[in-house]
Amino acid sequence: MSTSHDDDPIEPDALEARLRALGADLAVPVPPPADVARAVRARLEDGRAQDGRAQDGRAQDDRAQDDRAQDDRTRRPDRRRAVLRPSPRVAAAAVAALMAVLLGATPQGRAAVVSVLHFAGVEIHVGGTGPLPTGVPSPLPGERRVTLEEARRTARFHVAVPSALGEPADVRLADGGRVVTLLWPGVRLDEYDGTLGVVWRKELGEPWPEQVSAVAGWWIPRSHGVSYVPAGGGEPHEERVAGPTLIWQHRLVGLRLEGPDRAEAVRIALSVR
């Protein structure tokens, strides 16, 4: 233990100086300001486009002021779709949010530092104990089997099908159209209406996920725990153990692809149109 302070009475000024120094040491994640500016601008332009279309005299703008961002997504998906935000930029902003949650992660022991990566609707915790093996995957909230056409009609976003895989063998729709799951033998593709909100939470021990520049996404090379955070908030859905997964974003849709190896996953991801 350091003894440097042991002989000093703690003077008021010294304490204030120590607090300032501590504040300077706190690693707070700050995305590139230019990305924040672009994201804010996109939302403002989005709001204007919406206002232009709102002929019914309702105070769209005022309503929006009182809504949280998440409500924005859940209540008015069209609002988000009005502007195609350039996904690489959004992805860059999200990737920059590589965070050491210092106020939350207080090392009492050496292994206590947990980092969080917030990306494309996925929140990844790194450096924890890793997943606990749990039971059989349980369905997502309100999950039901649908046809691809029905999924496309009902989902809050454009359901993309990777041409590398062709028609899915099975399609599931969950949580009021927020998540669409496409299944092929040995392959699971979840598509979700979520760019900045937390839709999935993943738990993994180190190593860190690998960045995949070809799709501006992340490859999680090992099995990990993943739980679903329902649209209305509330408790995260029961955790299950997922295999290696590629996560990325296509326009305003977040995707997670589970099953193939990395090269194949990237090939499939690139075929999403």
Add this chain to the structure above:
Amino acid sequence: MDDDEAVTRALAGDLDAYEVLVTRYSAVAHRTASLLGAADEAEDVVQEAFVKAFRHLKGFRRGSSFRPWLLRIVANETHDLTRSRGRRSDLAVRLGREREPFGPEDPEDAAVGADGRTRLLEAVRALPDGEREAVVCRYFLQLSEAETAEVLGLRLGTVKSRTFRALRRLREEVGREHLA
């Protein structure tokens, strides 16, 4: 372009000018949101705050400082978020447990992992909310007392007394641990 000019242009609908303000204050806004409790949702909070600030720009008193005015919106957004988290207490507890693996304290681990800064940070975290926020604004964000009052929506005297009480508590806490 200084803040005043940027505000003038933004009021006229110039989004380029507003982008200048967003770029200028993005970092401090993120720090404010994070340290006041938004944690990993700080990005959402900050975007929302900038959007609201633009829409409420008419309410900004010209000639005053833009930064604390903006940070007050950030602080309010953060408070809304933590309140809504309170309703989802299960989630909060879950997150809390994962990020704070407080095991039974192994003295050796404590000796290795806990230096003075960790203890001080712990003591700050343990402060009552109002006092902790005053400390965060005054020392972690290095705002003046007047700015802190504006950001937290408090009277100047309240900021002074909360800061005073917080420092007294921290001194006791850290001092006590020194003897331990």
